[in-house]
Amino acid sequence: MEGIDKTNLPKHIAITMDGNGRWAKTKGKVRIFGHQGGVKAVRETVEAAAKIGIKYLTLYAFSTENWDRPENEINALMTLLVSSIHKETKTLMNNNIQLTTIGNIKSLPSNAQKKLEEAIEKTKDNSKMMLVLALSYSSRWEILNAVENIIKDGLTSNQVNEDTFRQYLTTKNVPDPELLIRTSGEQRISNFLLWQIAYSELYFTDTLWPDFRKADLEKAILDYQSRERRFGKTTEQRQK
Ligand code: IPE
Ligand code: IPE
Ligand code: MG
Numbered sequence: 001m002e003g004i005d006k007t008n009l010p011k012h013i014a015i016t017m018d019g020n021g022r023w024a025k026t027k028g029k030v031r032i033f034g035h036q037g038g039v040k041a042v043r044e045t046v047e048a049a050a051k052i053g054i055k056y057l058t059l060y061a062f063s064t065e066n067w068d069r070p071e072n073e074i075n076a077l078m079t080l081l082v083s084s085i086h087k088e089t090k091t092l093m094n095n096n097i098q099l100t101t102i103g104n105i106k107s108l109p110s111n112a113q114k115k116l117e118e119a120i121e122k123t124k125d126n127s128k129m130m131l132v133l134a135l136s137y138s139s140r141w142e143i144l145n146a147v148e149n150i151i152k153d154g155l156t157s158n159q160v161n162e163d164t165f166r167q168y169l170t171t172k173n174v175p176d177p178e179l180l181i182r183t184s185g186e187q188r189i190s191n192f193l194l195w196q197i198a199y200s201e202l203y204f205t206d207t208l209w210p211d212f213r214k215a216d217l218e219k220a221i222l223d224y225q226s227r228e229r230r231f232g233k234t235t236e237q238r239q240k
Pocket of ligand 1: 017018019020021022023061062063066077184209
């Protein structure tokens with residue numbers, strides 16, 4: 001953890017965990033093997049983030065568009081989700097981490113929903129860090145969902161502003177991420193947190209997700225700390 005400035009930590013880090021399939025391919029294995037390999041990276045990253053002092057960690061685990069993948073891959077991912085949540089609840093309890101989700105959770109298989117509900121209930125009083133799993137999530141889904149609910153609630157046009165809109169997003173209990181990390185060398189957003197990353201710092205690494213470890217997280221945080229965040233203002237204004 002050398003070099004990390006504890007007074008300038010991002011409160012919220014979001015990660016697009018990409019590259020499982022390619023990782024498996026380099027090992028001559030099927031894609032599912034890569035997803036299994038990704039579970040270890042999740043465990044280590046979650047524990048490391050909590051230890052460093054990150055307050056919110058959002059992991060993009062399954063997108064709305066991922067439903068278009070081959071059926072056997074989707075089934076394997078859902079099975080892996082169920083077994084991992086079951087096994088890792090202990091890790092969350094040991095590290096005082098609260099689990100929550102964002103996304104269209106109702107679209108998940110019922111056993112996955114049940115396991116998630118159990119883990120959410122069990123960890124609800126944990127306070128060191130909030131782990132947010134993005135499952136069957138996409139930003140366009142989230143924004144349309146918000147608009148639909150705003151109309152259903154009968155808000156008038158002068159009631160719709162940034163603050164009220166935020167309350168209709170699935171991330172309403174989470175501050176915007178200061179840092180968004182994407183692994184595997186792809187430099188795109190893929191429908192993740194479009195509203196919330198308006199002023200996030202973006203960090204891309206070639207590391208494939210199953211190889212991602214504490215040192216990679218620390219490197220990303222150090223990079224973040226070297227940046228000047230201006231929010232539209234000038235450097236001179238910031239130095240005042
Ligand atoms: C990320 O790895 C995991 C999910 C999207 C579920 P990928 O499965 O996208 O791996 P690549 O990008 O094909 O290597
Ligand atoms: C983004 O990865 C979604 C997740 C990591 C869950 P994808 O592999 O689905 O993204 P694209 O298709 O390369 O944009
Ligand atoms: Mg991918």
